[in-house]
Amino acid sequence: MDEMLTLIVHILTVGAVGSQLTGFHRLGLIQGCDESSYDFSVVFDGEKLGYYDYKENRTVPTLPEFADPVIVPDFSEEAKRGQNTCKQLLDIVNQGSENLPEEIKAPLVSLYWKTEVKLRVSNSLVCRASSFFPPPVTVFWTKNNLNVTEGVSLGPYYQNSDGTLSVFSTLGFTPEPGDIYSCTVKHRALEGSQTRIWEVDTEVEELSLFATVLCVVGVCLGIFGAIAAVVLIVKANQTLNS
Template sequence: MKHSAAIILIVNSFCVFSQIPHEITYFVGCFVNGTTEIQFEFDGELMLYIDFQREEVVYTVPTFIDPDPGQVLVGLSILRDAFDNKGWCSTLTHVAKVEEKYPPEERDPPESMIFSAREVEPGVENSLICFVNDFYPPSIKVSWTKNGRPVSEGVSLSQYLPNNDQTFRQFSTLTFTPSEGDIYSCTVEHSALDTPKTRIWEAEFIKTDQSLGPDIFCGVGLGLGLLGVATGTFFIVKGCNAQ
C-alpha cells in the first residue's frame, strides 16, 4: 500500500437486465497530493473517467457496444457526483495527513518501452506505442520526436490505468508513415525520475535484392554448360585412349 495516498474504492456492482449480465464498477481514488481519480469500469474494462480540468465525462469505449454505456447510465448525475466526491476526497485526505502524520510522498519511477502496432512497411501508415508502466504518483508527461524534432500531430494519450500494486500505467500513441532511416523517440518525465527517460525507435525494413535473381539463374546455367563441356571432353579422351 502506498503511504502517500489514501485510496478509497467505492464499488457499486450490479447486473444490467439483458440476455447477458454485466457488471459496472465505480472507483474513487483520493490522493494526499490533491489528485482525485474517478472512473467507471464495464465488465472489467475502463468505460469512462472524469476530466476535472475540462469538467466533462470522457467515454473510452465505442458507442456501438451493446448495451451502449451512455444509455445504461442515463439519469445518473455522474459529473455532479464526481465533483462532490472530489470535495469529499480533499477533506478526507487533509484529515488523514494531520491525524496519521504521513511521511514524505513515496514515489515509483516509470518503466517505458516503444514498439509499432503492426509490421512496418515503407509508406504504409502505422502507429508507434509508448507504454509507460509501474509509476506512482499518477502524473507523467510524454513527448515525441522525429529525427530530433518535436512532434505533436497524431499524438494521443490514454487515461491512467491502475495496476494491482497501486502503481499506474499509461499509453501514448503516435500515428506515422514510416520511411527508411527515420528515428523516433518517446520521452517520459515523472517526479520519481532524476532525468527524463527516453526510448528510441528506428524505421528498418528487410530488403530483398531482386537483381540477384537473374544472376543466380545465369550462374546456374553457366555452371551446367561447363559441366556438359567437361563431361563431353572426358568421353572423347577416354575413347581416344581405348584406340
C-alpha cells in the first residue's frame, strides 16, 4: 500500500447538562496517529482546546493567541498510555483496508487581520486553512510579490467535529500604504494552490491626512476670525470716541 491511513479514535465523549439557557456541552478526548506521528487532544463543543506534545512531553493549549485564555488540564498520562493502543488499531485498520481509496478534502482558505489596521502600527495577518484532510498543508507568505519567512508562524492542527482539520498561520507586519500581502496554501487535494490577497488601504492615510488638514484650516480660520473681531471692536470704539 503506497499511503497508510490516518486513524482517529474518539476515546471519550461526555455530555454535560447545563441550564436551560446553555443546554448540553460535549467534552471529548480524541486520539489520532499515522505511521510516523501521534495526536492526543481535548475537544469542547467541537473546538480543540489542547493537545499533548510527544516531543516536548507536555500538554499544550491550541487556541490562537488572540482568543480568550483557557486552562487545559494535564493529560500526559492518558496520552502516553494511548500511544501504543492507537498504533495497534492503525495496523488492524491498514490490513483491512488496503484496497480502499483514501478520502481527501481540499482546504478552505481565508485571510484577515488580528486587530484594526492602523498605518505604521505593528499588527498580524492571520491565514486560516480549514476543513481539509489529510494533513499536511503548506503555507507561503509574500509581501509585494516577494517571499516572506521572517515573522511567520504555523500553529498546530485543530480537529473539527466532522474529522477534518484546520490550522492557523500568522505573519507579523507593520502596514505601509500600498503594501500587498498574500497567503498561499498547498494541499494534495488542490489542483495547484489557493491564494488570498490583502492590500493596505491607502484611503486610511488619505482620510487621516484630510482630517488633519481640515483641522489645521479650521484652527487658522478661527484665529483669523478672532483677530478680525478684535480689529472691528477697536475701530468701533475709536469711531464712538471721535
